[in-house]
Amino acid sequence: MxxxxxxxxxxxxxxxxxxxxxxxxxxxxxxxxxxxPVMVGSIIPSSRYTIRRMLEPVDWANCKLFVEYGPGVGTFCQTVLDHLPRDGEYIVIDTNPLFIDYLNRTIHDSRFHAVLGSAEHVEQIVRRHGHEKADYVLSGLPFSTLPEGVAPAIAAATYRVVRKGGAFLTYQFSTVARDFTALHFSRVDTGFEWINIPPCVLAWGWKDTD
Structure with a gap:
């Protein structure tokens, strides 16, 4: 040069x-x-209405590990940290180094861990941080545009890493993430949030306690 x-x-x-x-x-x-754009999926972060509705079912008192895929610039991060117990931990996973660098520079909380990597490897990432299972996993990943084979791999790995009684929370502009969730989680609750750009499908896949 x-x-x-x-x-x-x-x-x-x-x-x-x-x-x-x-x-x-x-x-x-x-x-x-x-x-x-394939990995981010939207040009605008989620609305506060989407954040509130997505996190409503979370039992924060019994949440020791919360995991998020595709945190972007941390749209959900402060709300999660505000509700997370003091002894809880929060791992966010993103393939975009720009977002991970931004989060590490702007969020200063010992419970927070921003990891550069793929959600496919959530089990290894969770173990690396001293846990075997996650209580809740939140995803805003655009399952409909992910490379071939990635979406089903993420859904399967998420089912394995979520504890019994825990949940996989997804929000997307189509039903694809919900449909992949239903392949593994026996109970899937569905919602829709109009006050978002664009409006999005919400889903909560619950893992049986049996």
């Missing part, structure tokens, strides 16, 4: 930094979407 190319790269990096500073988390989210 010659001097002119290096100067140009520095200018681009500086412009990106200024854009993020001006737009805050929305800018980071938009940049992440532009870089990998």
């Amino acid at each position: 010659d001097g002119s190319e290096l100067t140009e790269e520095r200018k681009v990096t500086k412009l990106k930094r200024k854009f993020r500073q001006m737009t805050g988390p929305l800018g980071v989210f938009f940049e992440g979407f532009v870089k990998n």
Whole structure:
């Protein structure tokens, strides 16, 4: 790389930094979407109505480990941390280094762990953090556009990692995530949130206690 190319790269990096500073988390989210729209799935983070409805069924008093796939810029993060017990832990998993870097820079809570990786490997990630099972797993991943074989692998791994009585919580703009959940979880509750851009299908797959 010659001097002119290096100067140009520095200018681009500086412009990106200024854009993020001006737009805050929305800018980071938009940049992440532009870089990998297949994995992000939406150009706008979830609404507060979606957040509230998705987390309503969670038994926070008995939640020791909460896991989230595709946290983006942390739309759900503060709400989860506000409800999570002091001795609980929260693991978020994302394949986008831009989002993981942003979360590590902006969330300072000893219970919070941002992991760069794939949700397919949730079992290994959970064990690496000293747990065998998760109480709840939340996913906003776009199951309908994931590479072939990835969605079923994530659904199967999630079923294995969720404890009995726990749940897999999904929100997506189609029924695909709910349908994959139903392949493993015997009880799936479904909802729909209109006040979101775009409106989305909500699903809670519960693992039998037997």
